[in-house]
Structure formats: structure tokens, C-alpha cells
Amino acid sequence: MSTPGLILVALVIAIGLAGIVIPVLPGGLLVIGAIGVWALVEDTTVAWVTFGIAAVLFGSAEVIKYTWPVQRMRQAQVRTSVLVIGAVAGIVGFFVIPVIGLLIGFVAGVFAAELALRRDPGRAWASTVHALKGVVLSVGVELAGALLATTAWAVGVWIVHS
Numbered sequence: 001m002s003t004p005g006l007i008l009v010a011l012v013i014a015i016g017l018a019g020i021v022i023p024v025l026p027g028g029l030l031v032i033g034a035i036g037v038w039a040l041v042e043d044t045t046v047a048w049v050t051f052g053i054a055a056v057l058f059g060s061a062e063v064i065k066y067t068w069p070v071q072r073m074r075q076a077q078v079r080t081s082v083l084v085i086g087a088v089a090g091i092v093g094f095f096v097i098p099v100i101g102l103l104i105g106f107v108a109g110v111f112a113a114e115l116a117l118r119r120d121p122g123r124a125w126a127s128t129v130h131a132l133k134g135v136v137l138s139v140g141v142e143l144a145g146a147l148l149a150t151t152a153w154a155v156g157v158w159i160v161h162s
Contacts, residue, residue, distance in 0.1 A: 001038060001041045001042055005038075005041065006038075006157060009034045009035070009037065009038045009153075012030055012031075012033075012034035013030070013031050013034045013035070013150055013153070015027075015030060016028065016029070016030030016031035016033075016034065016146065017031060017143070017146055017147070017150065020139060020142050020143045020146055021139065021143065022099060023102060023139075024099065027142070027146065028058060028062065028142055028145070028146050031058065031146045031149055031150060032054060032055060032058050032146075032149060035050070035051055035054045035055075035149060035150075035152075035153045036051055036055075038051075038153065038156075038157075039051035042160055044160060046156055046159050046160050047156060047160060049156075050152055050153060050155070050156025050159075051156075053149075053152045053156075054148075054149035054150075054152040054153055054156075055149070057145055057148040057149045057152060058145045058146060058148070058149040059145075060145065061141050061142055061144060061145020061146070061148070062142065062145065064141050064145075065138045065141040065142045065145070066138075068137065068138075068141065069133075069134035069135070069137045069138045069141075070134070072130070072133070072134055072137070073130055073131060073134045076126075076127065076130035077127070078110075078114075078127045078130050078131050078134070079117070081113070082110055082113040082114055082117070082127065082131070083110065083131060085109045085110065085112070085113040086105075086106045086107075086109035086110035086113065086131060087106065087109070088109065089105040089106060089108055089109025089110075089112075090102045090103070090105040090106035090109060091105070092105055093105020093106070093108070093109075106131075106132075106135070107128060107132065110127065110128045110131045110132075111124055111125065111128045114127040114128060
């Protein structure tokens with residue numbers, strides 16, 4: 001792959017990494033997709049092994065991303081229905097107040113749902129905090145997986161072009 005091609009792949013990876021933290025784009029998919037395009041263009045054993053390693057690292061992080069926070073929220077007795085209400089409120093909030101509305105809507109939705117269920121503002125707020133910690137943990141795990149995949153790609157690029 002040419003230098004401009006590598007720069008373009010790196011740019012898409014960077015946009016994907018940013019998309020994980022600022023949930024506007026399917027960040028992780030952009031990262032792994034860009035690495036896949038690189039492997040397809042390079043079409044060498046090293047490139048495909050690199051893509052395989054990156055895919056396993058990112059795929060493992062995706063599994064952990066959905067299991068670990070859910071387990072923690074169950075321990076904190078945060079119901080799935082409350083999280084769904086928070087997610088819907090977050091999506092609505094995203095369109096009402098671009099980008100930061102996602103967080104504001106999620107927090108407001110979870111708090112309102114918990115308050116309606118438990119009728120205790122203190123307990124509702126504690127559940128909201130647990131839900132937020134779960135979301136942050138989930139984003140952190142996905143970002144770690146994408147960064148590991150990006151590192152694998154950088155090593156693969158170095159091997160192919162050295």
C-alpha cells in the first residue's frame with residue numbers, strides 16, 4: 001500500500017477511535033474495517049495474520065464490553081428495562097442537544113425510570129450512578145480493544161514495510 005493509502009487507513013482508524021469515545025460513528029467497526037481494507041490491499045500473509053489478530057483482540061473486547069458491565073449492573077440491581085429507557089432517552093437527547101444530549105438524556109431517563117420504580121430519590125440516583133459507571137466501563141473496554149487492534153495493525157505495517 002502506498003504512503004497516502006496508509007495515511008488514509010490511519011485517518012479512518014483515528015476517526016473510529018474518536019467515534020468510540022464520542023458516540024456519533026460506529027467507531028469500533030471503522031477501526032476493524034480500516035484494518036481489513038489494509039489487509040485486502042496488501043494481500044500478504046503478514047497483513048492477513050495482522051488482521052486476524054486485530055479482529056480477535058477487538059472481538060474479545062466486544063464480548064467483554066457486553067458481559068462485564070451487565071454483570072456489575074445486575075449486582076447493583078439496575079434493571080434492563082431501566083437501561084433501555086435510559087438508552088431511548090439518550091437517543092432523543094442526542095437529537096435535542098447534539099452530542100452531549102446523549103449523556104444528559106441517558107442520565108435523565110435512567111433516573112426517571114428508577115424513581116418511578118423505587119419512589120426513592122436516593123436509591124434512584126445510586127442506580128443512575130451504577131448505570132453511568134457501566135457505560136463508562138463499556139466504552140473503556142471497547143476503546144482498549146480498538147487500541148490493541150490498532151497496535152497490532154501498526155506492528156503489521158512496520159513488518160510489511162520494513
